[in-house]
Amino acid sequence: MPTTIRDLAKKLNMSVSTVSYALNNGPRPVPDEVREKVLSLAKELDYRPNRLAKSMVTGRTHTLGIVPTGQFDNFVLSPFVMSCMNGIVNECEARKYDVLLFTRFDAKEEFEVSNSISDGRADGLIFLAPLMTSNLMEIAHRRGVPFIVTNSQFEPHVPCYTVDNSMVVKIAIDYLKELGHRKIGHIIGSLDLQDGSERRRQFEILAQGKQFDSKPEWQRQGFFTQQGGKDAAIQILSQPDRPTAIFCSNDEMALGAIWGAQSLGLSVPEDISIIGVDNAPWSQLITPALTTIEQPAYQIAVAAVHALLNQIERNELPVSQQFRPELVVRGTTSSPKEHMKS
Amino acid sequence: MPTTIRDLAKKLNMSVSTVSYALNNGPRPVPDEVREKVLSLAKELDYRPNRLAKSMVTGRTHTLGIVPTGQFDNFVLSPFVMSCMNGIVNECEARKYDVLLFTRFDAKEEFEVSNSISDGRADGLIFLAPLMTSNLMEIAHRRGVPFIVTNSQFEPHVPCYTVDNSMVVKIAIDYLKELGHRKIGHIIGSLDLQDGSERRRQFEILAQGKQFDSKPEWQRQGFFTQQGGKDAAIQILSQPDRPTAIFCSNDEMALGAIWGAQSLGLSVPEDISIIGVDNAPWSQLITPALTTIEQPAYQIAVAAVHALLNQIERNELPVSQQFRPELVVRGTTSSPKEHMKS
DNA sequence: CTGAAAGCGCTTACAG
């Protein structure tokens, strides 16, 4: 059995309160001599404070909970989520918080998750790109658990930290237009994720605003996966009248789209320009290197954690924030061939 | 204030014990009618059990702690660690455990880590590729906290789950020899990590066994990073007498080595064969695709978690296990040019 | 069958 504060008190013939104050160096003053004694015995007996007991009485755990959307597999595959995790963990480290990863996730075991998130183990919650249909945020709100959301947007009162998706699409389209493209397709991401559906919506808005030509047949679901991107690209590009450029909602699908185009005998970027979103670590390693839109995932996460901890520690209400994406021009985009332009 | 078990008992005019047994559906039998009442009021008042309180009395948290080696940055960069995390989280999910990520890590804030790991928040610990100099395992052992180690090996009584590094090196060297290589260099990984130092040691053993030619100048530190690999390759390959193949202790360094070779005007694999370790997700995306040795990181992690949970739940002592690596032949290796052979 | 009570290991008002 590990040493407890009572063991120390008994051995020293002191009260537990004195020992506690000595150990914590306050808030009640303790004579140096007494403190020395306590500390030295604590060391000798390898005393370790029990955090559960402490948390029970203080109501604080110094732990942040992370609620993933789905299987952790997707984490590893998604460079965005990984950068987020990186930012979260680094910021937590700086603020001396630990990170609790909930493994029963929203999509599958909602009931267990909804129990976990407010069971006292975390001071606050980070929802990583939750499904648009998730009601977990509502539950957290109702139960008074501080939380923030990354990469999804909900009602105004829900604090959301996300990239500006209308800007993501605008930057991509503006750049393609600048290159001379008029006929632009879109490989759509998962529509139950806000990034996927919002990018599609913005694409639609620009298309309907006659910013460029697009037809329904040039827009296909790719589900944010390589295979999905490849299938979608093949469908889009095997049509007699095809676009000269495709905007893909993430890099995975863009990679698949390149393969799809090549499988049809088309060259990238000569025959078809392809642009993704994320700036995945591998995107600069492929040939040709992928043109993409980078979202500041790391900074988003750091800001989100910062806001959440400010709410927890200083009761400051977090305010939603949108972050600017950035164009990264590489080799999968170029001007369209003259005869393809229209 | 959230509803407690006492609130329920009071409102129902029952004892807390009855409510507790009703809520947990045992171990003491409770009449169906009473149980219904309790459950329905619990639902009405949105009662959520406090896990801290429960853990205090049961001594179990249903949470596994992960102790990273260093900055989380390295996690994101390292495909091996990511696959491990993936395996850990998936296996924990299946067994209904959550995952606590300690953010104060071994290398920097050892004292805080050593406090955290035995503070009651986790039922067991996973040390992810700990430094060979770490004494955290000893501390965990002394305090009676169940733990396992991945990708590092210590004394026999420490349960370690790791790839068989002698086989990693043997497979790489055998394959290069089979291609006809006689002059082989090595880009060494971090020597404070067991994978790095063990692979170097095995390389040395084979070299001294006259399995192939190698000189000290053909072995350079690459610190497991791209830049380190590039620098090392440039040093190795700018010598008048240079090897025809380089075995790199991981894929990151192999990538850097390719760049280094190319910066010297050498072609891969025509002028120099390069082989890595890890089978990183991007390794098949580069041109030429990287020949590498895959270690079953996911399976290692799953087995490790499995063993750890068996110890926690059934008191079965975990036994160390070594896993077989596998050769993945791709485009960065070929037979050496005739005149270079010796 | 069910209630009153002890106890998990702490913190912190409350007395003296």
Added chain:
DNA sequence: CTGAAAGCGCTTACAG
């Protein structure tokens, strides 16, 4: 200045 005690929210022997 310091000790005895209440209490955080549970589980579970112990009585009745």
